[in-house]
Amino acid sequence: MLYLGIDGGGSGCRAAVADEAGRVLGRGAGGPANIASDLEGARENLLRAARAALADAGLPESEMPRLRAGLGLAGANGRGFAERLRAALPFAEARIVSDAVAAVKGALGERDGIVAALGTGSVFARQRGGAVRLIGGWGLILGDEASGAWIGRAILSQALRAVDGFVPQTPLLAALVAEQGGPDGVVNLSLAARPADFAAFAPRVVASDDPAAREVMDRAVAEVAAAVDLLQEGAALPVVLLGGLGPVFAARLGGRWAVIPALGTALDGALLLARGG
Amino acid sequence: MLYLGIDGGGSGCRAAVADEAGRVLGRGAGGPANIASDLEGARENLLRAARAALADAGLPESEMPRLRAGLGLAGANGRGFAERLRAALPFAEARIVSDAVAAVKGALGERDGIVAALGTGSVFARQRGGAVRLIGGWGLILGDEASGAWIGRAILSQALRAVDGFVPQTPLLAALVAEQGGPDGVVNLSLAARPADFAAFAPRVVASDDPAAREVMDRAVAEVAAAVDLLQEGAALPVVLLGGLGPVFAARLGGRWAVIPALGTALDGALLLARGG
Numbered sequence: 268m269l270y271l272g273i274d275g276g277g278s279g280c281r282a283a284v285a286d287e288a289g290r291v292l293g294r295g296a297g298g299p300a301n302i303a304s305d306l307e308g309a310r311e312n313l314l315r316a317a318r319a320a321l322a323d324a325g326l327p328e329s330e331m332p333r334l335r336a337g338l339g340l341a342g343a344n345g346r347g348f349a350e351r352l353r354a355a356l357p358f359a360e361a362r363i364v365s366d367a368v369a370a371v372k373g374a375l376g377e378r379d380g381i382v383a384a385l386g387t388g389s390v391f392a393r394q395r396g397g398a399v400r401l402i403g404g405w406g407l408i409l410g411d412e413a414s415g416a417w418i419g420r421a422i423l424s425q426a427l428r429a430v431d432g433f434v435p436q437t438p439l440l441a442a443l444v445a446e447q448g449g450p451d452g453v454v455n456l457s458l459a460a461r462p463a464d465f466a467a468f469a470p471r472v473v474a475s476d477d478p479a480a481r482e483v484m485d486r487a488v489a490e491v492a493a494a495v496d497l498l499q500e501g502a503a504l505p506v507v508l509l510g511g512l513g514p515v516f517a518a519r520l521g522g523r524w525a526v527i528p529a530l531g532t533a534l535d536g537a538l539l540l541a542r543g544g
Numbered sequence: 545m546l547y548l549g550i551d552g553g554g555s556g557c558r559a560a561v562a563d564e565a566g567r568v569l570g571r572g573a574g575g576p577a578n579i580a581s582d583l584e585g586a587r588e589n590l591l592r593a594a595r596a597a598l599a600d601a602g603l604p605e606s607e608m609p610r611l612r613a614g615l616g617l618a619g620a621n622g623r624g625f626a627e628r629l630r631a632a633l634p635f636a637e638a639r640i641v642s643d644a645v646a647a648v649k650g651a652l653g654e655r656d657g658i659v660a661a662l663g664t665g666s667v668f669a670r671q672r673g674g675a676v677r678l679i680g681g682w683g684l685i686l687g688d689e690a691s692g693a694w695i696g697r698a699i700l701s702q703a704l705r706a707v708d709g710f711v712p713q714t715p716l717l718a719a720l721v722a723e724q725g726g727p728d729g730v731v732n733l734s735l736a737a738r739p740a741d742f743a744a745f746a747p748r749v750v751a752s753d754d755p756a757a758r759e760v761m762d763r764a765v766a767e768v769a770a771a772v773d774l775l776q777e778g779a780a781l782p783v784v785l786l787g788g789l790g791p792v793f794a795a796r797l798g799g800r801w802a803v804i805p806a807l808g809t810a811l812d813g814a815l816l817l818a819r820g821g
Contacts, residue, residue: 344728345728346728402709406734408734408735409697409731420685424686424687427687428687431679433770433771449623451622454682454683454686457685457686458683494710497708
């Protein structure tokens with residue numbers, strides 16, 4: 268039996284073909300695969316990645332209809348998209364989950380535990396008995412608490428509140444406003460900024476011991492703690508902190524729960540799914 | 545001596561011609577006049593309004609170069625715009641301030657006091673000895689605390705937090721999510737929403753005694769109180785609450801300070817400015 272794992276998101280997709288024992292035989296890559304924003308384009312890109320993985324493994328394309336596939340794809344939580352994609356795939360079997368669920372399965376394998384993914388956005392999840400519950404991840408406008416974008420936006424908001432006198436002026440806040448040519452420049456930046464643009468300010472906040480930076484980070488840590496506590500429901504499950512800010516929060520929250528490293532990637536999670544995990 | 549007042553914003557401009565005693569002799573209107581987004585268009589529209597006001601007063605257009613003008617215009621706080629406009633105006637004298645400052649002067653006349661303008665956005669101001677200090681008004685992404693848009697966004701954010709279990713579910717929160725076809729619908733709405741779209745939810749929050757609505761309104765009232773307290777600096781200046789939400793906050797904050805009605809409009813403020821106020 269051959270298995271195919273695919274991890275796909277807005278920036279590209281990765282595929283791996285593995286044998287019964289989980290040994291990876293070949294790998295491939297393709298373009299973006301968000302099935303909510305472009306289902307047909309996602310299908311083409313993930314099939315290209317699958318063919319490349321078969322070729323890398325020295326296997327003929329005629330193996331495609333025999334593959335048992337696990338797919339973790341951006342947009343798979345949107346209604347109907349996964350069903351429509353499944354009907355258009357050539358594999359013997361296809362289990363489709365969101366990229367977030369694949370990341371949780373990759374990080375925890377079959378263990379019970381909690382995953383906090385903290386990058387430009389944020390999402391939190393618990394796996395218990397193989398079932399995954401996701402919370403958060405609603406995007407920066409209404410949520411994404413403690414994400415890089417949330418941290419960057421928070422420090423810019425504080426910079427304007429310092430201009431007004433609501434909060435004390437600090438060197439970091441004054442520098443941020445000066446860099447934008449004054450408060451109107453900060454407002455203009457905010458009007459054009461995508462989440463990644465706000466997140467670009469996060470590393471300075473994380474690295475700074477400016478009082479305003481520490482206050483924003485204290486709030487971010489409290490948000491992560493609240494989300495993990497909610498998912499623990501009084502238990503003491505181990506916690507994996509993923510994403511660019513994962514190590515930052517691991518350092519700040521390690522005393523609170525057992526923080527463990529990820530077992531594997533979202534692609535590993537997709538392969539596990541393919542193999543029935 | 546003849547005076548011209550102009551109140552201009554993104555949706556249109558209004559003009560009034562008055563005599564030495566402040567008696568309005570004629571009125572006119574024109575198209576949008578935001579000098580930051582379209583200075584030349586704003587100039588044409590406000591001159592059209594001025595000519596209409598002269599005609600309404602039975603005065604010839606040849607009076608234009610003798611008018612002493614006060615202009616409250618959106619975008620006038622942006623750098624350089626007011627100077628560029630002034631150089632292109634035909635009046636004997638032109639004093640240009642932001643539409644917010646004109647609203648403050650109209651609301652307070654020459655009195656010392658505080659103005660909180662609470663509509664789709666929010667901005668707070670103090671006038672003392674004729675000098676106006678503005679705080680807030682940075683827009684919804686980084687500020688506009690307690691505005692209609694801020695209230696609407698806050699209740700939608702709480703609705704998603706109730707889905708996740710961070711806060712208790714309530715009838716209003718459940719109804720908001722159901723109306724959008726589920727949490728993904730709320731997220732989609734947020735991605736496309738302009739401030740006015742968020743503000744459209746504010747009347748329901750204001751009118752509801754749902755616990756989540758009351759919690760959002762308590763936070764909004766605290767934001768208004770903090771801004772007014774900051775501007776009071778320990779004084780007990782009278783407070784005018786303007787905008788669609790003004791009466792809402794007046795009812796909730798009337799015991800705290802002397803809340804007084806506005807003396808006049810932003811157009812009255814522009815006329816006062818023209819007359820040297």
